[in-house]
Amino acid sequence: MTTDSLPGKVAVIGAGSWGTTFAKIAADSGAARKAEVQIWARRPEAAEEINSTRRNTRYLKDTVLPANLRASADAAEVLAGAQLVVLAVPAQTLRERLREFRSLFPKDAVILSLMKGLEVGTDARMSQVIAEELEWPENRIAVLSGPNLAMEIAREEPTASVVACSDLAVAGWIAAACTAPYFRPYTNTDVIGTEIGGIVKNVIALAVGICEGKQMGDNTKASVMTRGLAETTRLAVALGGKTETLFGLSGMGDLIATCSSSLSRNHTAGRLLAQGLTLDEVTETMAQTAEGIKSAQAVLDRATQLGVYMPITENVVAVLQGAISVDELGPRLLARELKPEGVHAS
Numbered sequence: 001m002t003t004d005s006l007p008g009k010v011a012v013i014g015a016g017s018w019g020t021t022f023a024k025i026a027a028d029s030g031a032a033r034k035a036e037v038q039i040w041a042r043r044p045e046a047a048e049e050i051n052s053t054r055r056n057t058r059y060l061k062d063t064v065l066p067a068n069l070r071a072s073a074d075a076a077e078v079l080a081g082a083q084l085v086v087l088a089v090p091a092q093t094l095r096e097r098l099r100e101f102r103s104l105f106p107k108d109a110v111i112l113s114l115m116k117g118l119e120v121g122t123d124a125r126m127s128q129v130i131a132e133e134l135e136w137p138e139n140r141i142a143v144l145s146g147p148n149l150a151m152e153i154a155r156e157e158p159t160a161s162v163v164a165c166s167d168l169a170v171a172g173w174i175a176a177a178c179t180a181p182y183f184r185p186y187t188n189t190d191v192i193g194t195e196i197g198g199i200v201k202n203v204i205a206l207a208v209g210i211c212e213g214k215q216m217g218d219n220t221k222a223s224v225m226t227r228g229l230a231e232t233t234r235l236a237v238a239l240g241g242k243t244e245t246l247f248g249l250s251g252m253g254d255l256i257a258t259c260s261s262s263l264s265r266n267h268t269a270g271r272l273l274a275q276g277l278t279l280d281e282v283t284e285t286m287a288q289t290a291e292g293i294k295s296a297q298a299v300l301d302r303a304t305q306l307g308v309y310m311p312i313t314e315n316v317v318a319v320l321q322g323a324i325s326v327d328e329l330g331p332r333l334l335a336r337e338l339k340p341e342g343v344h345a346s
């Protein structure tokens with residue numbers, strides 16, 4: 001697989017904020033070589049809006065989409081002939097969609113996951129769900145993750161990211177197909193570390209959002225973020241990922257972006273919980289995917305199976321389950337036994 005033959009057709013499954021923004025990146029990137037990008041929207045009216053107005057106002061109010069980006073609610077039409085298939089639906093819905101669309105995937109396509117969640121019940125990463133459901137080879141499944149708040153990228157604010165695949169040439173091929181003047185993807189072969197960074201930062205962002213909602217300042221938030229990165233790294237390494245990945249864009253980079261930004265849905269969800277909303281009210285108010293809410297329990301389950309200590313995750317889960325109040329989160333974390341700082345110290 002070489003960068004001399006980049007995809008002539010890219011299919012994006014999911015027309016939410018990130019699916020649409022990534023489709024814009026791929027379309028901008030492929031415009032000069034006349035690449036076509038098609039996006040699958042589950043609501044026909046969303047596809048119709050994209051085609052007739054070049055906008056997706058529910059998710060990206062002010063963005064005009066490129067002319068070589070088209071949409072359809074017909075997955076067969078979108079997937080036909082695609083060399084690169086990009087998946088961007090909420091993590092908990094992925095398996096069901098793959099089952100529905102399984103026969104439509106072009107056999108030689110490379111699949112790229114944009115999703116940052118762990119499946120509830122199986123604790124599987126999205127690349128694992130794809131490999132399992134489609135019986136797809138690992139070297140043709142990649143993930144993209146990094147400090148990538150969709151709204152900022154849709155405004156073409158310069159951003160970097162990481163494409164990870166066990167085959168570095170495939171990662172390079174994808175990176176070349178989605179590089180744009182405002183978007184710079186790096187590559188690596190650490191799929192596990194890259195995915196875990198993106199998944200767990202959502203849980204840490206819930207904790208930081210809670211701190212913010214409780215009017216706590218920057219020291220508190222920096223402490224949670226730094227120790228959050230330590231527990232994320234412990235889990236990633238226990239699963240086979242690399243420490244250095246967690247100190248890169250898909251680890252520290254994404255953690256900083258998500259925990260610092262009011263654009264983050266996970267951060268916002270934490271803030272709303274701290275302001276007294278119930279979990280149901282938070283979910284209803286947001287009307288967009290905050291993966292950390294569902295993934296937190298799966299992260300904790302996986303950590304428990306592996307004997308990995310994740311105190312922030314553990315306490316966020318307790319808040320989400322209503323076992324402790326948001327006010328108890330800080331005191332419970334601070335009252336723990338004192339210990340050396342190292343990332344791998346449990």
Ligand SMILES: NC(=O)C1=CN([C@@H]2O[C@H](COP(=O)(O)OP(=O)(O)OC[C@H]3O[C@@H](n4cnc5c(N)ncnc54)[C@H](OP(=O)(O)O)[C@@H]3O)[C@@H](O)[C@H]2O)C=CC1
Nearest residue numbers: 015016017018019088089093115116148149150288289291
């Ligand atoms: N937004 C961001 O900044 C980033 C998001 N991500 C990740 O990308 C993934 C997708 O998130 P994002 O685009 O933000 O989510 P959004 O909430 O913005 O959009 C979700 C999309 O999925 C569709 N959808 C909802 N339920 C289903 C279902 N059961 N089957 C198929 N499609 C469904 C929605 O359709 P409808 O409109 O009809 O409801 C919508 O098109 C998540 O894992 C997220 O963590 C990663 C990096 C950045």
Ligand SMILES: O=C(CO)COP(=O)(O)O
Nearest residue numbers: 146147148149264265266
């Ligand atoms: O993953 C993201 C930024 O990299 C988006 O974060 P939220 O899902 O919290 O909005």
